[in-house]
Amino acid sequence: MKRLVIDTATQACSVALFDDDVCVAAHHEVIGRGHAERLVPMIANLPDKGRAQSICVNVGPGSFTGIRVGISAARALTLAWQAECSGYGCLDLVAAIARSSRPEIGALDVVMIGGHGEYFVASYGAGQSYDAAVASLPIEIAVQQLRAPVIVGDAAAAFVEARGWGEALPVFPDAKYWPFIAQASALPPTPRYGRGADAKLPGGRAP
Numbered sequence: 001m002k003r004l005v006i007d008t009a010t011q012a013c014s015v016a017l018f019d020d021d022v023c024v025a026a027h028h029e030v031i032g033r034g035h036a037e038r039l040v041p042m043i044a045n046l047p048d049k050g051r052a053q054s055i056c057v058n059v060g061p062g063s064f065t066g067i068r069v070g071i072s073a074a075r076a077l078t079l080a081w082q083a084e085c086s087g088y089g090c091l092d093l094v095a096a097i098a099r100s101s102r103p104e105i106g107a108l109d110v111v112m113i114g115g116h117g118e119y120f121v122a123s124y125g126a127g128q129s130y131d132a133a134v135a136s137l138p139i140e141i142a143v144q145q146l147r148a149p150v151i152v153g154d155a156a157a158a159f160v161e162a163r164g165w166g167e168a169l170p171v172f173p174d175a176k177y178w179p180f181i182a183q184a185s186a187l188p189p190t191p192r193y194g195r196g197a198d199a200k201l202p203g204g205r206a207p
Contacts, residue, residue, distance in 0.1 A: 004018075107148045109147075111142065115136075
């Protein structure tokens with residue numbers, strides 16, 4: 001079965017096309033902004049324009065805009081191709097990528113850039129690569145609560161510097177590594193922002 005994986009939840013933007021568990025083609029860029037403009041050409045450059053029977057998308061937590069871009073694209077292609085659609089957790093994938101490159105790592109904490117000076121964090125025990133609880137914490141609280149010696153994620157270096165000890169392993173999510181968490185329970189293709197929306201509609205509702 002062909003599967004298209006879309007990942008736009010962070011500063012990175014990536015896509016990967018799989019035939020069963022074999023990666024046929026993939027592309028990954030750290031772009032910061034502009035995911036909406038970059039994603040469609042990335043998919044179009046995949047074999048058969050990325051057409052697949054299953055679509056899997058990073059549902060967060062991460063950037064509000066990036067998450068919406070990825071999920072909107074996944075839903076549109078699901079309708080166009082009459083495909084299945086599911087989601088996966090951002091921090092789960094980052095933890096799994098770290099373990100693939102450093103199998104000897106025991107417990108680790110994933111720290112990703114959040115909003116308003118907060119970090120998205122999750123703690124993974126030795127050998128654990130998914131299903132960890134995620135929180136959004138201010139830096140001063142995060143450095144007190146996270147005790148793993150290895151810190152992984154796009155905010156790893158800044159966190160280790162602020163805490164004053166530990167090893168930083170900078171990692172961005174990358175769609176081609178999706179098989180590392182293929183055994184995790186599939187998530188619905190709906191946003192998991194990790195924190196409340198900055199903007200509010202009348203009555204206090206998030207947009």
